[in-house]
Amino acid sequence: MAVSSLTIPKPDDWHLHLRDGSLLKAVIPFTARHFARAIIMPNLTPPIVTSDQAKAYRERIRQALPEGMTFTPLMTAYLTDTTQPDDLKRGFEEGIFVAAKLYPAGSTTNAENGVTDVQAIAPLLETLQRIGMPLLIHGEIATPDVDFFDRETVFIDRVLIPLRRGFPELKIVLEHITTRHAVQYVASESQNSELAATITPHHLLLNRNALFKGGIRPHHFCLPVLKRETDRLSLIEAATSGAPMFFVGTDSAPHLRTTKESAQGAGGIFSAPTALSIYAEIFEKAGALEKLEAFLCLNGPLFYGLPLNAGSLTFEKEEPEALKPILTEENVEIIPFLPFMSESNSGLSWRVKEKEPL
Numbered sequence: 001m002a003v004s005s006l007t008i009p010k011p012d013d014w015h016l017h018l019r020d021g022s023l024l025k026a027v028i029p030f031t032a033r034h035f036a037r038a039i040i041m042p043n044l045t046p047p048i049v050t051s052d053q054a055k056a057y058r059e060r061i062r063q064a065l066p067e068g069m070t071f072t073p074l075m076t077a078y079l080t081d082t083t084q085p086d087d088l089k090r091g092f093e094e095g096i097f098v099a100a101k102l103y104p105a106g107s108t109t110n111a112e113n114g115v116t117d118v119q120a121i122a123p124l125l126e127t128l129q130r131i132g133m134p135l136l137i138h139g140e141i142a143t144p145d146v147d148f149f150d151r152e153t154v155f156i157d158r159v160l161i162p163l164r165r166g167f168p169e170l171k172i173v174l175e176h177i178t179t180r181h182a183v184q185y186v187a188s189e190s191q192n193s194e195l196a197a198t199i200t201p202h203h204l205l206l207n208r209n210a211l212f213k214g215g216i217r218p219h220h221f222c223l224p225v226l227k228r229e230t231d232r233l234s235l236i237e238a239a240t241s242g243a244p245m246f247f248v249g250t251d252s253a254p255h256l257r258t259t260k261e262s263a264q265g266a267g268g269i270f271s272a273p274t275a276l277s278i279y280a281e282i283f284e285k286a287g288a289l290e291k292l293e294a295f296l297c298l299n300g301p302l303f304y305g306l307p308l309n310a311g312s313l314t315f316e317k318e319e320p321e322a323l324k325p326i327l328t329e330e331n332v333e334i335i336p337f338l339p340f341m342s343e344s345n346s347g348l349s350w351r352v353k354e355k356e357p358l
């Protein structure tokens with residue numbers, strides 16, 4: 001008999017962009033509804049570099065939470081060429097920072113201040129390794145000599161493999177992996193619990209054809225960009241395997257509709273409202289619903305050494321319905337993933353049981 005209801009512990013999101021100001025206010029309820037904790041990305045303008053900045057940002061996130069909602073933001077430090085090892089250490093020890101984030105310069109939205117040469121931040125990596133603070137990596141090389149679709153593969157070969165040789169005990173999350181190459185590399189290092197990878201709902205659901213279906217689709221453009229069908233199938237295999245080194249990270253990254261639908265549309269997919277439904281659909285189609293709990297609730301806390309969440313969350317099968325744009329307080333639209341699949345329905349039948357609609 002087909003399953004029509006599923007209850008799991010409340011999950012976490014191990015990769016999330018909440019932005020700031022009115023955008024933060026507009027999007028945070030969608031994450032706080034479904035997730036107990038989230039790793040908050042630090043790529044604001046200017047980026048969250050110091051522990052004082054992270055503390056202030058964490059406070060703004062807490063202030064933006066609607067009354068009565070509980071949610072724990074886990075803060076990260078944006079590494080730059082000039083980050084101070086002492087401040088990282090202090091932030092980690094004081095419970096402000098949970099991890100550090102490495103953006104190779106120019107790799108994604110607001111990555112202009114990222115690290116230009118990984119070799120040059122060896123003292124920072126040394127500190128992270130010593131104090132057991134995880135390094136979260138946007139694994140792409142964004143130099144003009146590298147083909148856009150090869151950025152991740154080249155990063156793994158040119159940067160990640162040598163980096164791990166130099167710092168074998170450094171805890172690393174290769175974020176939002178998109179390729180078979182990344183899956184194979186992370187899986188091949190499975191004897192080493194220091195390496196893990198997050199996988200987004202959109203990379204499990206779409207291949208790069210979705211960027212061009214009937215015309216250019218700015219709401220399907222994200223970084224790293226969607227890849228081939230063979231890559232997508234590899235990601236599904238990894239996510240649904242239940243293996244501890246693969247876990248959820250939505251990379252939900254809201255932009256205003258006007259910023260996406262533009263001659264130079266921004267990369268980033270706002271998936272917070274639908275991410276859990278998409279994961280459930282994917283796991284069900286793969287015949288692996290029983291592995292959903294490991295992927296969403298167990299593997300992440302295990303890697304980070306954090307306790308499991310107390311509350312629970314229930315999915316129910318329902319008729320798919322249309323997704324509506326979300327509005328900021330200035331009445332500007334944000335389009336949730338999966339947009340415009342059809343006029344009347346999102347195609348998603350697994351839905352999180354909400355106490356009341358947002």
Ligand SMILES: [Zn+2]
Binds near residue numbers: 017253
């Ligand atoms: Zn991201």
